[in-house]
Amino acid sequence: MTERWQPSERYPDPAIVALDPSFKKYHLALSAVERLWHGSRWGEGPVWLGDLRCLLWSDIPNDRVLKWDETTGAVSEWRKPSNNANGHTRDRQGRIIACEHAGRRVVRFEHDGSITVLADSYQGKRLNSPNDVVVKSDGSIWFTDPPFGTYAFYEGIKTTAELPHTNVYRIDGQSGAITCVADDVNHPNGLAFSPDESILYVIESRSDPRNILAFDVVGGTKLAKRRVFVECRPNETPDGFRVDVDGNLWCGWGMTPELDGVRVINSSGAYIGHIHLPERCANLAFGGRNRNRLFMSAAQSLYALYVNTQGVAGG
Numbered sequence: 001m002t003e004r005w006q007p008s009e010r011y012p013d014p015a016i017v018a019l020d021p022s023f024k025k026y027h028l029a030l031s032a033v034e035r036l037w038h039g040s041r042w043g044e045g046p047v048w049l050g051d052l053r054c055l056l057w058s059d060i061p062n063d064r065v066l067k068w069d070e071t072t073g074a075v076s077e078w079r080k081p082s083n084n085a086n087g088h089t090r091d092r093q094g095r096i097i098a099c100e101h102a103g104r105r106v107v108r109f110e111h112d113g114s115i116t117v118l119a120d121s122y123q124g125k126r127l128n129s130p131n132d133v134v135v136k137s138d139g140s141i142w143f144t145d146p147p148f149g150t151y152a153f154y155e156g157i158k159t160t161a162e163l164p165h166t167n168v169y170r171i172d173g174q175s176g177a178i179t180c181v182a183d184d185v186n187h188p189n190g191l192a193f194s195p196d197e198s199i200l201y202v203i204e205s206r207s208d209p210r211n212i213l214a215f216d217v218v219g220g221t222k223l224a225k226r227r228v229f230v231e232c233r234p235n236e237t238p239d240g241f242r243v244d245v246d247g248n249l250w251c252g253w254g255m256t257p258e259l260d261g262v263r264v265i266n267s268s269g270a271y272i273g274h275i276h277l278p279e280r281c282a283n284l285a286f287g288g289r290n291r292n293r294l295f296m297s298a299a300q301s302l303y304a305l306y307v308n309t310q311g312v313a314g315g
Helices: 021-026
Strands: 016-018 034-038 043-049 054-059 064-069 075-079 085-090 096-100 105-109 115-119 133-135 141-144 168-171 178-182 188-193 199-204 211-218 222-231 241-243 249-253 261-265 271-276 281-287 293-298 301-306
Touching: 016 021, 021 271, 034 064, 043 096, 043 301, 054 085, 054 281, 054 293, 085 133, 096 133, 115 168, 133 188, 141 188, 178 222, 188 241, 188 249, 199 241, 241 281, 249 293, 261 281, 261 293
Parallel strands: 043 085, 043 281
Antiparallel strands: 016 271, 034 301, 043 054, 043 293, 054 064, 064 075, 085 096, 096 105, 105 115, 133 141, 141 168, 168 178, 188 199, 199 211, 211 222, 241 249, 249 261, 249 281, 261 271, 281 293, 293 301
């Protein structure tokens, strides 16, 4: 299906749908969905590198991280093997942080090319398979740890999980200490902060139907007041997501032809827009010179769309 995909020859692009009139302010009528590349097995974890004008994203089953060059459009392998890397982000010093399924760890790529292991265990037990990661403005690193990479020899290494829970963790930006901030999320997946960092949103990917949870961030270090922000409808499958400066969540979505793409949800939890893609979108990132280009890593392809908003820092 993706091989037959063609960009819209008309504006506005019919793939971009307003589910509420409020979405129209974010839709640039003269911008269309572009497919930048095709050829992954399961695309995930994009991160924009503004100083290098490129996007990195994971092809988990192929054990590689790919790089798309904005100036040439060329795609190359940035890291292979990648330990079946999944989510990526950057810290405030511009260092890349990656979640590794096979390595069962979170690592940081230093400016000199060396790799620092930030987390690989908790209370003496190995992590499951770190999935997605964000960095808060105080330098702390927050990540989710479901066991998806331990289920089969495809997105990681098939093994038995050592930890009894699927947790959300915080790594202190100064001491490097690891604390569990939530142990009551059924397979946590994508996560992101609200623009003022007072709320952490987390995908609960094994609730039925799936939930998008919200927690209050207390003192910048702890979570409280767990609540369901969005109770998804049947067949709705949120995955990775990022937040814009207005507090909207732009979520990878699926898994039916009618639902595949990106769902846009406002800060009140209402669906306001949808970007239809011919395949499930796993994760996304804002990038480009003004952080107003939405890069969407789908199952087998990388897509992009200019939108009339900007992603928050740290995503």
